[in-house]
Amino acid sequence: MKEKRAYRLKDRAKSQEETRQKIVEATMHLHETLGPRATTISAIAEKAGVQRLTVYRHFPDETAVFQACTSHWLSLNPPPDPAAWEGIHDPFQRLQAALDAFFGYYAGTKAMWTASHRDVADVPALQGPMAEFAGFLGMVADGLAAAFDKQPNASLVTTLHHALAFPTWDDLDARGTGDAAKVALVILWVRGVLGQA
Structure with a gap:
């Protein structure tokens, strides 16, 4: 029984x-x-x-x-893992690997990120998870900036934060910029900030 x-x-x-x-x-x-x-x-x-x-x-x-x-x-859709590029010593190659990973990720998950970014201000339940993801992106950007200089300048950090954000990828995508061209553009931005343009 x-x-x-x-x-x-x-x-x-x-x-x-x-x-x-x-x-x-x-x-x-x-x-x-x-x-x-x-x-x-x-x-x-x-x-x-x-x-x-x-x-x-x-x-x-x-x-x-x-x-x-x-x-x-x-x-089901884990974001890229920084461990995948942290062993790359050249900072530009490291940046390219990170950008390739994030831009490929955004391409495959565009619908959810578009809806989430559009609605986040109106949906309190969404604000915590979106803030957590933004914090993760900030940590990734800070790590990439530190690969160029242990004390990176604010412009470099700001540029990398902007480059990794989904809305930046989405805006460039809407303009017909392919992922390889997006990566090349970000690298030009970084070279400019570093005075290497």
Whole structure:
């Protein structure tokens, strides 16, 4: 009898986890297609094929479901890892490797970043994750700047922060600039800042 009850409990837990996952994936899909601002709990429930109450049973509020969505999306689309270029000694080659990685990443995840940047001011639940990603980009930019000079000048740091930001990539992309040309342009900016143009 105990075994049967344990089996039912395990089955129920599995079903709940599957429902939770459906809700997270529905939220992720809606964020990418409609944008976070237009993603309501009702829309999430409809997309997941559940009742609104079921969404609230798994997530107490919009912030909780957005956080779960962000974590899941980032697990499927992890940003580039600085370890991939930290061993490159030449600062320009290191910069190129980082830019190649980030620009390729943005090209593959453009829809989500576009929606997130567009809606971040209006969606408090999105502001924390976006600030965390901006902090990560800042850390990457600071590391790249330090490869040129242990005490890099403010203009170099600002240029690298700007170059790594999705809106910069997106603006250049909208102008028809390919990723290789984007990288070459950023390297020209850096050479100019360093007085090497």
